[in-house]
Amino acid sequence: MPEGDTVWRTAQRLHAALSGQPATLVDIRWGELGEDPLRDAGIDEVVPRGKHLLHRFDSGWTLHTHLRMEGSWRVEAAGSEAAARGLRRPDLRAAIGNAAWTTLGLRLGELNLVRRSDEHLLVGHLGPDVLGTDWDPGLVARHIVGSSTRTSIAAALLDQRVLAGVGTFWASEVLFAQRLHPWREAAGLSPEQVDTLVARVHELMVRGREHAIQSSTGIVRADARSWVHGRSGRPCRRCGQTVRVAPLGRRGADRVFFYCPGCQGGLAPTDDGRPQAPLGARRRARP
Ligand SMILES: [Zn+2]
Incomplete structure (x- = not known):
């Protein structure tokens, strides 16, 4: 998307x-x-x-x-x-x-x-635009801290009323970069964690807009564009544990989120830890 x-x-x-x-x-x-x-x-x-x-x-x-x-x-x-x-x-x-x-x-x-x-x-409902002239990290931080209880930090980043422009690619990548568990309650983060997270997503996306192909690693080759997004079933580039994917909301929700249990503090609440095949692996395995 x-x-x-x-x-x-x-x-x-x-x-x-x-x-x-x-x-x-x-x-x-x-x-x-x-x-x-x-x-x-x-x-x-x-x-x-x-x-x-x-x-x-x-x-x-x-x-x-x-x-x-x-x-x-x-x-x-x-x-x-x-x-x-x-x-x-x-x-x-x-x-x-x-x-x-x-x-x-x-x-x-x-x-x-x-x-x-x-x-x-x-x-008019949108929060500050990550790449807009209205970017206001202080306001975004207040929006995140003020999230309703049980709102995960991943869901808060994707909520366009909190800040505008972030989708699942940049949300996954920035939470990995900051070693934050995506399902952790947004309102429970420390002010320092929120401030550095907000600054980092801005920094990553400002850098990202210079490239026609979305990449958080600086590499545009198809299999190297991200740290965790789209990489479930493959080894984490940082710790070597297997990157995983889990639904963001309730079990069966259509939004999924990629993360590394090793770098980001364990499994998602809805993740039973069963092995996950790499995306596209089955298709590639066919003759
Ligand atoms: Zn890792």
Whole structure:
């Protein structure tokens, strides 16, 4: 799932392609939603807000999109074969373009049109954006410490009201970096632990946004991009114990979290410790 660093890079590319130009192509394919508020308008800017994207048009309207699980925005040269192919795709949800560029919103998870003055209705609930100008580590620390009892630190990091932009990749990686047990109660951390955790997630994601491929190790090779995320069943790069995966909420919850029991203080409450095969191992084992 795209996280704040990916969305930040996407916004940069869209902004470079679209800002300051009239949008000569506006094609919204989202239910009954019409393009009228955007027609013949120019684009002032494209900005990220956590995992949300805002195209701000000079007509006073904002196109709000969210990539959710597998959405993306592509930028193609206007009139190119790649742009034409993209415009024919059945999973195209929005196309915005000008004389030079065609941008294609594919498999988007969410799309809304609102007046700019009403953007808060869509993004006003978000906490400080890890990569935004509103980043406020003190406020995020207070949000974490103030989490309701039994909220795990992993769940607090993923709660976009606490801070915006973190997904399971960066949450797993930063808790590993800080040797914190993901299921530990957020409100029970010491002020020093919270402050260093908040500073570290910011540092990791600021560094991460410089790279097109998400990596916490600085290596972009597919099998070396993370310390624990996606590495269950494989040895921890730090202590050698087997990295594990467990549901984040109740047993059977759809969100899972990766961690090292050796480095992070033991098994998850829902983890029975049974051996876990490496992700994809079965597929690779087939002839
Ligand atoms: Zn370890």
